[in-house]
Amino acid sequence: MSPAAYVVLGMLRKGARSGYDIKQAVEISTRFFWTISPAQIYPALRQLESDGLVRGAEAPHGRRQRRVYELTRAGEAALADWVADTGDASLELRDLGLLKLFFADVAPEHAADLVTAMRRRSEETLGRMREEILPAADAFATDHGDPHPLAVLRIGIAVHQAVVDATAALEDELRPTR
Amino acid sequence: MSPAAYVVLGMLRKGARSGYDIKQAVEISTRFFWTISPAQIYPALRQLESDGLVRGAEAPHGRRQRRVYELTRAGEAALADWVADTGDASLELRDLGLLKLFFADVAPEHAADLVTAMRRRSEETLGRMREEILPAADAFATDHGDPHPLAVLRIGIAVHQAVVDATAALEDELRPTR
DNA sequence: TAGGACATGTAATGCGTTACATGATTAT
DNA sequence: ATAATCATGTAACGCATTACATGTCCTA
Numbered sequence: 001m002s003p004a005a006y007v008v009l010g011m012l013r014k015g016a017r018s019g020y021d022i023k024q025a026v027e028i029s030t031r032f033f034w035t036i037s038p039a040q041i042y043p044a045l046r047q048l049e050s051d052g053l054v055r056g057a058e059a060p061h062g063r064r065q066r067r068v069y070e071l072t073r074a075g076e077a078a079l080a081d082w083v084a085d086t087g088d089a090s091l092e093l094r095d096l097g098l099l100k101l102f103f104a105d106v107a108p109e110h111a112a113d114l115v116t117a118m119r120r121r122s123e124e125t126l127g128r129m130r131e132e133i134l135p136a137a138d139a140f141a142t143d144h145g146d147p148h149p150l151a152v153l154r155i156g157i158a159v160h161q162a163v164v165d166a167t168a169a170l171e172d173e174l175r176p177t178r
Numbered sequence: 179m180s181p182a183a184y185v186v187l188g189m190l191r192k193g194a195r196s197g198y199d200i201k202q203a204v205e206i207s208t209r210f211f212w213t214i215s216p217a218q219i220y221p222a223l224r225q226l227e228s229d230g231l232v233r234g235a236e237a238p239h240g241r242r243q244r245r246v247y248e249l250t251r252a253g254e255a256a257l258a259d260w261v262a263d264t265g266d267a268s269l270e271l272r273d274l275g276l277l278k279l280f281f282a283d284v285a286p287e288h289a290a291d292l293v294t295a296m297r298r299r300s301e302e303t304l305g306r307m308r309e310e311i312l313p314a315a316d317a318f319a320t321d322h323g324d325p326h327p328l329a330v331l332r333i334g335i336a337v338h339q340a341v342v343d344a345t346a347a348l349e350d351e352l353r354p355t356r
Numbered sequence: 357t358a359g360g361a362c363a364t365g366t367a368a369t370g371c372g373t374t375a376c377a378t379g380a381t382t383a384t
Numbered sequence: 385a386t387a388a389t390c391a392t393g394t395a396a397c398g399c400a401t402t403a404c405a406t407g408t409c410c411t412a
Contacts, residue, residue, distance in 0.1 A: 004399085033276040034273070035400095040400065043365090064363065066362085066363065087295070089296060091341075098334070102326060102330045103257060103326070105324040118267060121269060148279055152279050163337060166332065170332070182371090217394075218373090220392065220394090242390070243392065361409085369403100371398105371401095373399095377392100379392095
């Protein structure tokens with residue numbers, strides 16, 4: 001079972017009901033360290049249902065179709081087992097900015113611009129995390145007694161802050177302030 | 179043209195000659211923020227050759243086959259153009275540890291172990307970067323007058339250091355020292 | 357009444373990894 | 385001898401994105 005399937009299980013457990021809900025939830029939370037698309041969600045829901053890990057039911061709004069799901073006990077157990085496997089927790093970074101900077105000797109006049117672009121990119125992410133997501137995560141922690149999403153966000157903020165700091169320092173080296 | 183092709187171009191420019199060389203170079207450098215596999219490298223080299231961006235020649239060692247490549251002027255220009263496009267510099271993070279921690283409410287007794295695993299993982303990466311890669315990057319910077327790989331490494335170190343710091347702080351919260 | 361959000365889904369395509377296959381050379 | 389390293393390559397598979405298609409409901 002792929003990580004995407006566990007994201008689906010996890011979001012259902014956090015209160016999402018439909019595939020659409022799951023997508024919305026991902027967009028304001030896990031997308032910063034794990035993205036999934038609708039083309040993964042809907043097939044995954046069907047598969048999980050036939051595996052007995054979720055239970056689905058039609059729940060149309062008027063004439064608009066809608067299918068809602070909930071975790072079964074087996075589904076919750078599967079999610080818990082996956083979380084408990086602490087050996088499988090790889091981190092993978094794909095950063096085109098760093099990659100280009102690595103080869104920047106071929107066009108050194110653009111190196112500083114590259115670093116600036118990287119800094120701005122992380123500053124934007126940081127801004128959205130602090131202004132939009134942090135309040136929601138904070139509310140979720142107190143309302144549901146679940147501190148983990150907030151803890152994850154704090155780590156995410158720390159990482160992007162480190163990128164901002166490191167790139168800002170590098171900018172000063174590359175473009176010495178007169 | 180995919181980023182993998184530019185990695186191939188870039189590594190040739192940095193002195194790699196064969197597909198095998200490129201793979202070795204990636205393993206001690208870009209792999210921390212961009213990985214490519216042999217199954218990408220060899221087809222890419224053929225494609226780049228037919229596009230006129232690299233020039234290939236047979237260069238066997240005794241009876242052992244070997245094909246070496248070098249950048250053409252067009253290839254160097256293509257690499258420079260790609261580096262100069264500072265608008266295309268996305269950062270993507272895929273972290274199974276953070277993902278599991280996000281859903282850790284389903285098995286809160288494992289949350290602290292998860293965070294410890296994440297910290298150790300980044301400590302290991304940090305160790306390898308500082309002990310193996312930093313000296314090589316430093317030598318490269320002075321020998322070739324190219325400071326960019328070293329700068330990239332510094333940013334990588336800062337990021338992993340931030341992960342270590344943030345996870346260590348979180349461990350203290352989750353497992354209060356009595 | 358038009359635009360945006362809600363809601364579900366598929367087909368095509370591309371990207372990338374895994375696993376395998378082959379064989380030579382060098383070091384132990 | 386044999387293990388490790390050098391060296392190149394492919395086939396199969398799975399994963400994921402993009403783009404598209406369809407239609408409803410709500411709000412300004």
